[in-house]
Amino acid sequence: MKAMITTGIQKMEMKEALRPKPEPGQVLVKIEYCGICGSDVHFYKDGRIGDHILEDDIVLGHEVSGIVTELGENVTQLQVGDRVAMEPGIACGKCSFCKSGLYNLCPEMVFFADPPVSGALQEYVVHPADLCFKLPDNVSTMEGALVEPLSVGLHAAGMGDVKLGQSIIILGTGCIGLVTLLACKARGAAQIVVVDLYDKRLEFARKLGATHTINAKKDNVEDKIKEIFSGQGADVVFETAGSIVTIAQTPFLAKRGGTIVLVGQASESKVSYNFAEVMIKELTIKSVFRYRNSYPVAIAALSTKSIDVKQIVTHEFEFKDSKLAFDTVIKDAENVVKGVIRF
Ligand SMILES: [Zn+2]
Ligand SMILES: [Zn+2]
Structure with missing residues (x-):
């Protein structure tokens, strides 16, 4: 599969990578849309956010949606072909914060594109099935990718x-x-x-x-x-x-x-x-630190048209043009409200 690797400050190139296999409880998702977030842009532009420093090559992107293409063992809630919005943070599920529902505060949180963890600007990603939320027929995968910022x-x-x-x-x-x-x-x-x-x-x-x-x-x-x-x-x-x-x-x-x-x-x-x-x-x-328990609410709000989030998208780019997408967001900050990358 192809992966868009950030290799240094304002450097990004398409490379071949191994397509991952879903482990038990995980699904393989073929990415359809990835939103460009301010945090991705900071890492690309400055190589850091505060004292959070990018030390290695990384795949950016955490606002994602796609289609389930393979199920790991014991996955019963999703099927191949389901369109899903992916919640990018994997919490431990065991600590007192997780158990009380405040899982966004979990100290063990593993989050897409939060160095050294890789993100989703690549053709396929494996992810826990319980963090992949099935989209209703009337919600597009572009909107699915926007569930992440909407959650904030x-x-x-x-x-x-x-x-x-x-x-x-x-x-x-x-x-x-x-x-x-x-x-x-x-x-x-x-x-x-x-x-x-x-x-x-x-x-x-x-x-x-x-x-x-x-x-x-x-x-x-x-x-x-x-x-x-x-x-x-x-x-x-x-x-x-x-x-x-x-x-x-x-x-x-x-x-x-x-x-x-x-x-x-x-x-x-x-x-x-x-x-x-x-x-x-x-x-x-x-x-506010990120969000919690908000994906089902956001998806319901989109499906019932209580919120129309796609209006914020001003720029759409193709996956191969990811570097152009990031450079445009930096150069034209006044006009780019939200850029998304289409696979
Ligand atoms: Zn974001
Ligand atoms: Zn936890």
Whole structure:
């Protein structure tokens, strides 16, 4: 089979690799779509994310879907030919976090394209059958690949406990900002304010359901928020930009008694933060690490059309053009909202 190997900083080439055999409990999946995630791009562009350093050749890609082509022993829940979305993280299933359902916090987690673990930018991948979720007929494999980023948005909106009629602010309109928007809209948020530095991105957010947009390059965000919410902030503020500036802004944008959900990870680990503002307003701060138990929910939301995630895809590339795909995402950050690779 063919595998797309990242061999160094901004180096990627197609190589021959052995097609894996499914072990008991696993299935072999022929990959159909792989989304390009910000984390993949970081590893490709800089060879690292923070102190997580790429030391060897690696196959990137963790937002994947495909078709089951072979069953390992004891697999009864799937059949050859099933189209599946693949949840990329394999937790131990034995620790207290796993047993209490918080498996995204499992210290033994093995995750696609998290060095040294290989990802899915290759023709075939073996994976535990219980992490391959069968797609209904009306959900495409392209949407199947987008279940992964959508899961982050659903988890974030869930942590924020967004309710019908509430007001929301989302800082950042990258893929995660937009899937958070879709998740909040599906939960019935009434006012959704989106903040970014690019007008094109803000326009895109409006198409997806943002009721107000603020360009932080042109306007003072705090003033604008006060204007929109008659002097108050929003019920829930989501930080998805992962910048120390926007993280520090969050307590000033939340309403008294409101909630802040930190989703984007800044490259700096220490951020100066006004805790007096948090305490005066009795704010709740929550954080999000990936997601848990969200694949069935995401797939149901796509199947019932509660969420239309494919709208975020702006660029589609062929597998052989994976390098071009990554280079385009880097060069044209303003226009590429979400790029996907088709096999
Ligand atoms: Zn991702
Ligand atoms: Zn565990």
